[in-house]
Amino acid sequence: MASYNTNEFRSGLKLMLDGDPYVIVENEFVKPGKGQAFNRVRVRNLKTGRVVERTFKSGESVEAADVHDTQMQYLYNDGELWYFMDPDSYEQLSADTTAMGEAVKWIKEQDMCAVTLWNGSPLSIEPPNFVVLEITETDPGLKGDTSGGGGKPATLETGAVVRVPLFVQTGELIKVDTRSGEYVSRAKEE
Amino acid sequence: MSRDTWWPSAGADVLHARARLLARIREFFADAGVMEVETPIASRCGTTDPVLHSLQTAWSGPCARAQVLYLHTSPELPMKRLLAAGTGPIFQICKVFRDGERGRLHHPEFSLLEWYRPGLRYRALMTEVAELVCHALDRPELSVRSSSYRELFRKHLGLDPVTANLNTLRRAAEEIPGSGNLDLDLDRDGWLDLLLTHRIQARLGRGHLAFIYDYPASQAALARIRQDSYPVAERFELYLDGMELANGFQELTDPEEQRRRFSADLDTRAAAGLEPLPADQDFLAALDAGMPEAAGVALGLDRLLMVATGSAHIDEVLAFPVERA
DSSP states (O other): OOEEEGGGOOTTOEEEETTEEEEEEEEEEEOOTTSOOEEEEEEEETTTOOEEEEEEETTOEEEBOOEEEEEEEEEEEOSSOEEEEOTTTOOEEEEOHHHHGGGGGTOOTTOEEEEEEETTEEEEEEOOSEEEEEEEEEOOOOTTOOSOOSOEEEEETTSOEEEEOTTOOTTOEEEEETTTTEEEEEEOOO | OHHHHHSOSSOHHHHHHHHHHHHHHHHHHHHHTOEEOOOOSEESSOOOOTTOOOOEEEEEETTEEEEEEEEOSOSHHHHHHHHHTTOOSEEEEEEEEOTTOOSSSOOSEEEEEEEEEETOOHHHHHHHHHHHHHHHHTOTTOOEEEEEHHHHHHHHHSOOTTTOOHHHHHHHHTTSTTOOOOOOOOOHHHHHHHHIIIIIGGGTTSSSEEEEEEEEGGGOTTBOEEESSSEEEEEEEEEETTEEEEEEEEBOOOHHHHHHHHHHHHHHHHHTTOOOOOOOHHHHHHHHHOOOOEEEEEEEHHHHHHHHHTOSSGGGGOSSOGGGO
16 A cells, blocks of 8 residues: 655645545644644645645655556546546546535537546546537627627536626527636637 | 756745844844854754654765764754853854744744854843844734733633643544544544644734743643743744744753653664664763753744745745755
8 A cells, every 4th residue: 555754745746544545735743842743734635625634743754645647538428427538548437416515517419627536536537628509599689899898698518607798699509618618719610 | 947956946026035133133143142052964963853854965085984964953962062062152054954844934944043042041032033034024012922821721722731631632532613523543643733723822922022931841842841830841832824933942951861862862762663763872971071051942033934924834034945956
């Protein structure tokens, strides 16, 4: 079983604590000149997102979490689970709603996503930073408006709702930044 | 990218502040009649203290083939040999080295000011430490608050560090905000260190100099132990801005007690699987010959410079931290 010594601790390192995978957010070395050294760390639970503080005796070893990131292609959703494929091995796996999180709002079939795997199962899914999606419903804009100053809500093919400029119409393709959930520009079919 | 690695980590103003700080310290000791000395950085003997880890190098020469030399973790033992040889009051400013230490307040090599006052008691040395810090920082208005280790724990945590059992200490540690359940395997002093560093230290020395004195005998290091109603180590520490700045002792001068402490250190090291180290026999011989009663203190200059310049991380006061050294 892989493990890390506290002197390998740094932000981003993945640990197993109380049976859950965690990532180190912040690591502080604490030592009185004449006393016991500690590593005081802030860690985020990769399943719940909760951040907690933990203290270790320096020099101790902590079990490593078998967590890694990989690029996988989104295939389809069967109403319950989302299916992804490794483009190299063609291996498939499924993710539940918890692992999908916000990604369900943005991804379309064949999109490449960053999948975080823990012991081979998806822990979280990151959509591409930019996606191109079709507007399925939005109010007709005022004629002549090209500034996009005011904006209006638009429903996309995935069900997500974003604010778009008034000149953008139903049936058009738009580019969206999934990190902010904001409209970027109109887009052409890729 | 290249500028990131060759360029100093400390700003030009901080480099100037370091030079000023060193000049003011030397000025203070010149006025006080304390002589500056130098002792070896690389020594045949290592530090036996189980919480300190020496870096090593090797020396080859006409009379030596790869003789292991330990980089000193403090100049304490050779400075005491000088005291035994009759130098009178002495100070030293030097780089010291500690393996395994790195963080916001730690760097594997750092600058230490260490000085010894034969004939002075440790409580009187605390007064001189305060004067030195006020002079070095040019902040004569800094006030001093002192409390014993026992009073400090009673005041901040409502527990008596002398009588509290392990369960009481563990429960107090579990009140550390957001800490969750602590499955730490610590001895009594380990729990006390955890409580001091996690629950008390950040509040110490905010806008004033805070001294802690009279430590548990189990944390005596090289301090003399006094028998009150319970044994007390005649040791003190100074905190400023929530940072430990200095550690001082009423120096242990009894050679037999010193031999017992070395041998206890070596036993602890062996039990912890640490390598055995040669203890400094010449230091013990100096104690046998007679070292004058003295108080001594070591003060971390990089941290003092952090206070002087309002720096949050030790890298801000170092020209080249180890990662770009």
